[in-house]
């Protein structure tokens with residue numbers, strides 16, 4: 001795969017939906033009502049490969065098919081290997097289940113004291129507030145519950161969840177996720193956030209959302225007002241490929257930033273999508289230009305039917321190595337494996353360290369050159385005639401600073 005990013009171009013416009021009034025196009029409810037959700041709807045606009053067709057027909061048993069018109073426009077309909085296409089159009093690979101894969105690969109259900117709330121770490125909880133998303137990612141970690149295609153029967157209990165948090169003073173950090181919390185109405189979201197804000201021990205509220213990427217029209221001034229009023233609300237968005245960084249996403253990120261929402265990005269390392277250093281570099285550079293700090297690069301979780309997306313961990317390390325020292329430090333995400341079964345996120349880093357003893361640390365830099373950092377201080381004897389370390393008797397006047 002070789003990738004060349006046109007750094008000055010930001011995709012924008014209505015693409016295939018030129019005939020729609022702009023006011024409809026910019027209306028997030030119009031985008032949701034007009035999602036492509038069936039083989040027949042997809043085939044109005046593109047020719048599916050046999051592999052895709054089989055995947056689409058199977059989708060309703062695993063994770064529904066849904067793509068907003070906005071996101072569908074980003075697909076290269078002539079290229080079966082298009083990285084956007086792979087993320088949202090099901091393929092036959094989803095039917096193949098490997099022995100190591102699990103429905104609940106992170107063991108969330110075992111740590112759920114009330115429906116819709118996961119309390120695994122002492123000081124923070126994951127609050128799953130909906131099972132719906134604007135479009136469905138074919139590698140979704142929560143495909144067991146998201147879209148309700150499987151027999152999971154997900155019913156988050158907001159009141160029970162809020163009471164649980166109120167009753168646990170050790171919880172200082174609440175992550176609203178799902179599904180996508182930004183699909184809730186402004187009113188419902190404001191109710192949830194203000195209730196959380198009123199809990200004295202909740203210090204940190206954050207939202208995990210792919211809405212800015214699938215449905216940037218949802219980031220309305222009214223929604224931003226909710227964040228402004230109850231801020232700071234932190235947000236992790238989810239961009240995997242530089243083609244997703246459109247003018248609309250950039251504007252949505254601007255609106256969020258100006259409302260005081262600090263933005264980070266979580267990408268999932270996906271075969272044929274972003275398992276390439278040039279793709280990743282183009283992505284992280286675009287993110288910075290959108291005021292979004294690359295936060296995590298995830299090794300894909302071991303979800304059922306996900307093996308066709310799986311990338312060798314050595315490739316992930318190679319990508320991080322290609323970034324470290326070769327671009328802005330702010331641009332480099334932390335590569336992590338979320339430990340199967342629920343061990344938490346574990347950082348996976350290139351190995352720069354060669355040796356560490358009581359005397360020294362030996363390591364290599366990004367160019368592969370070896371350096372030594374001494375750990376012991378060795379005093380140097382003062383040479384004869386060298387000035388003593390006594391303080392200067394008269395203060396030295398500094399030059400005036402001119403305005």
Ligand code: SF4
Nearest residue numbers: 133136137140179210
């Ligand atoms: S937006 Fe998030 S929760 Fe929804 S399908 Fe994609 S990865 Fe899953």
